[in-house]
Amino acid sequence: MNESPPGPLVGVFVTCLVDLVRPTVALATVRLLEQAGCRVFVPGRQTCCGQGAFNAGARADAQALARQVITQFADVDHVVVPSGSCAAMIRVHYPELLADDPEWADRARALAARTWELTAFLTDVLNWDAVDSRFDExxxxxxxxxxxxxxxxxxxxxxxxxxxxxxxxxxxxxxxxxxxxxxxxxxxxxxxxxxxxxxxxxxxxxxxxxxxxxxxxxxxxxxxxxxxxxxxxxxxxxxxxxxxxxxxxxxxxxxxxxxxxxx
Amino acid sequence: MHPTCLNFPAQARAALENETLRFSLGTMKTGFRRNRATAAGALPEFEALRDAAAAVRAHVLDHLDACLDAFEAKVIAQGGHVHWCRDAAEARETVLALCQAAGARTVTKSKSMIAEEIALNDHLQAHGVRPVETDLGEYIIQLREEPPSHIIAPAIHLRKEHVADSFRAAHAHLPAGRPLDTPPQLLAEARAVLRDAFLNADVGITGANMLIAETGSVVIVTNEGNADLTRLLPATHIVLASIEKVVPTLDDAMTVLRVLARSATGQDMSVYTSLASGPRPADDPDGPSAFHVVLIDNGRSALLGSASRDILRCIRCAACLNHCPVYGVLGGHAYGWVYPGPMGSVLTPALLGLENAPRLPDACTMCGRCAEVCSVRIPLPALLRTAREAAWSRALVPPGKRLALTGWHLAARHPSVYALGARLGARALRELARRPALRALASRLHRDRAPAVLPVPEGDTFRARWAQRLRASPSLHRSPPGGPHA
CATH class of the missing domain: 3.40.50 (Rossmann fold)
Incomplete structure (x- = not known):
């Protein structure tokens, strides 16, 4: 039997809150992505997407954090985030945040275009729903x-x-x-x-x-x-x-x- | 009214404890939201109409000077007068002078937010001119000496028992034992009292929902018909309008009207939509013989050139208030001035100065629902964020919050520091969660109040657990294996 082609390389953006409060969510995210056939990479130096800074009006801080995330996830096919708001920060707000920065605007748009919230990635991008779990509630x-x-x-x-x-x-x-x-x-x-x-x-x-x-x-x-x-x-x-x-x-x-x- | 926006946090806490308010706001939310959704759902072109209305309003802001000049010329040609006022003081003086010239002792008024903004009633009263509000809600809060709590439903914070009490106190000439238990009884009494005011008024003052440059007309929308009795019975009609209310053509006005009532109350149209186009012609027995439009800038021209300019598209439908979770639990008074809710949290700091209302842009969870329902698609969350950026750069953020956020941002830019801080933080939060006594001490040390929520971490951070897993299974990817195009 031929080996199936390797799945997409997916970088997991854990989010600061999951890292701090609920690691199980990130472990679950990794497991789901692997079940769906992805190769998973978790950049070890990731921290925060900058949403807090952005919404607090600290625009320069938000821009600095956005550049950091863009760099850390430069080499993956997709970025998957187990959070709608952090995914939206990257997908919707990074391009506008760095729109006037000639060096970063294109990179921000490129990252935005391949960043997904977890459930949207599994269904919309991979068309995967072969969930293998039981929850009697x-x-x-x-x-x-x-x-x-x-x-x-x-x-x-x-x-x-x-x-x-x-x-x-x-x-x-x-x-x-x-x-x-x-x-x-x-x-x-x-x-x-x-x-x-x-x-x-x-x-x-x-x-x-x-x-x-x-x-x-x-x-x-x-x-x-x-x-x-x-x-x-x-x-x-x-x-x-x-x-x-x-x-x-x-x-x-x-x-x-x-x-x-x-x- | 005197703004109290600086006290927003305390006013917000007080509002949360007001049980009457809680009941009223619950009813308000349910009704307004259901009605708008029904009206929007019944009109297939509703979303396209919102686009069209937004385009009309954006066009106005791009051509405000030309629209206003055309409007003025048309009003003058039709025998009316136009008065340009730079600020609230000039507007108050202008209106007072017009009232005095008309020998006015009593003036009737239909609902006008710009009149609230310039605090007109106090000024008239102080100079011997008695203003009588004729919109039922406005009449009630005038008796109670309260500001409006909602831009289209000014007495939404009250219940009928409050209204009955106010009527008994104000209408001392009526029999003390009369029944005032039902809305129809209250309405009948207000109608009778206001009828006298309508017939005896020397001047009628109305607001304006729109000014039409093409026809020199003033569009006034009500559900009670009070604006028509206000403008048609006295010999003098004074219109108050902020300068951005103008639209180019009658067709444009109709576009805006089609989204206005649907977004506001869910009606297809308000019950009364009137166009006032100057004084009565010589052969018409009815209508005012003098017609004055007072155009008020009061900060709008400056706003037009600022990052917040899109708020000038606002047509005051109140959909953003009706759908805002924060307004929905606080009501309007907590915001401390005339315009509450999302549009108010943008407009108030823009008009009064951010230093006088620095917390209002923070009174938002960024849920985005206001933008979703705005009749003219104003990007309200983005405008609130813009105001927060101004507050941050002008050092108007509370020092504790600024310090905490700056520390967080600094750590987040230094991953090693961050990793250590996160592990210590997770441990500290777990200790707090396990020890109620420690938690109580911590909230006492926190000078004002404990934060809403202290999260309870599962254990060590994800990054620490993942690092362990990587050490245990060297086959896992430490770095992108060969990169995406391997």
Whole structure:
């Protein structure tokens, strides 16, 4: 039998929040990409996409971080990000951020064109949905604002979740589904009470579905909503969609403390 | 009104604790959003109309001087007068002088945001001219001496019990025991009281939704018909309009009207759409004999040349307020001036100076919903980000936030430092999560308030775990294996 041609070389942009809070999401991302036939590369010196700087108005810092990411991912076919907002930062905002920089504008556009949010990459680019996992829960799905509005991601995670055995999806009502969770990056530290109120209201919409697990693709939203659930002792656990798709759901949910100390 | 935008954070916290507001805003959101979605869905060309309306408004900004000159010439030719005012003080003086020249003691007013912006009522009142608001919502908040909390629904923060209390206090000539429990009862009373004002007013002051250069007409849109009684019954009609309200032609005005009400309330058209085109002709028994348009700049010309110029496309439909999550839990008063919500968070700092409203551009989660519904496709999140960039470069960011972000950015540019910091950070956050006492201490040390959320890390950072995995399995890719084109 002939060896099949090597799959595309995919660089994983882990995101700072996944690195710090939830490594399982990155491990799940790697596993899914490998299942889909990709060769995976994780640049070891990656840090932050600069979204925080960009949205805080620190444009020069954002530009510096953008150049760093562009350099680190120069040699891969695709960049895949387990986050809608970080993917949108690279895909939508890098080109505008560096548009006036003759040395970097083309490189920013080139990177933007081959950067994808994870579920969009698997379905839209690879047309892959051979998910091999089981999750015996009723779940609901939170579409993050960046993923939905900047990248048009709505159907992609649902196509993949439909292939998970044992999983039942109950959607949030159409209008509340479009509402922000209240995270907003530095918004959550600048106006913590407002952020908490929005998260509380969003959680009510989540609980109204009767789901026992809330899934999403942006850890910022998920951390915010998990904290809201814990404040209220609400009967819902929170996980990143990649964990469920990759079958990495044995560990604690987002915001829960693992029984044993980490490695 | 005197701006209190500097107190936005405290005002926002107070708003969150207002249970009445919470109830009202919940109803507001549901209704406005459902109605807009229904109206937009019922019109196949709605998205194309938004493009067309945006193009009309963008064209106006490119040719504002020519549009205004043409409008002025037409108004004068039709027997009206045009008054150019550089700022709020000049506009207030101009209106007062016109009222005094007309010997006015009572003036009726229909809803006008520019009148709020220039604080006209206080000025008239202080000089012996009694303004009576005739839009029901505006009338209610005038009695309560409150600013509007929404640009098209000024009393949205109140419930009918508040209105009944205000009416009992203000209408002391009516029987004390009268029932005021239902909206129809309240409406009937307001109608009767306002009817007297309409008949006795010496001057009528209206705002303008648009000025049409081609015809010299003023477009005024209401659902209550109050603008028509305001402008037609007194002998003098004064129109207040900020300069960017002009559009070139009648057709352009119709394009804008087709998106305005649909975006605002979900109506196909507002109940009353009136065109006022000068004083009444000699052979017409009805209408004002004097017609004045007061054109107010108040910072717009400067704004036209700034990075925020696109906000001047705004037609005040309020769709951005109605769909903003932050406005949806705070209401309008927290923002501290006349224009709340996303459009206000751009316009207010632009008009008052960023140093007087530095936190408003931060009052946004960047969810992007405002841009998604804006009737004239203003890139509101981008404009808010532009304002944040100005705040950052002018050192208007709170020192603690600036220090934290600068530290983060610096670390992020030095991967080794960053990796160490992340590992220590993950460990510290885990210790905090495990020890409630430590967490309580930390939030006490945090002078104001604890952050909304302290994330709970799973364990060590991903990078540390991945490095272990790489050491354990040398076959894994440390670097791109041969590059993409191997």
């Amino acid at each position: 009723t779940v609901t799905y939170h579409d993050s604002c960046s993923g939905r509005r900047e990248l048009g991601i709505v159907d992609q995670p649902r196509r993949l979740l439909a292939r998970v055995e044992g999983l039942t999806l109950r959607e949030i009502a159409p209008e509340p589904a479009q509402e922000c969770c209240g995270f907003g990056g530095t918004f959550s530290t600048t106006f913590p009470e407002v952020s908490q109120r929005l998260a509380h209201d969003k959680l009510a919409d989540v609980l109204a579905t009767g789901a026992t697990t809330l899934l999403g693709a942006d850890l910022g939203c998920l951390v915010t909503l998990a904290a809201a659930a814990q404040r209220q002792n609400a009967p819902v656990r929170v996980r990143h969609v990649a964990e469920v798709l990759a079958g990495l759901t044995d560990g604690p949910a987002v915001g829960e403390i693992s029984p044993a100390p980490g490695p």
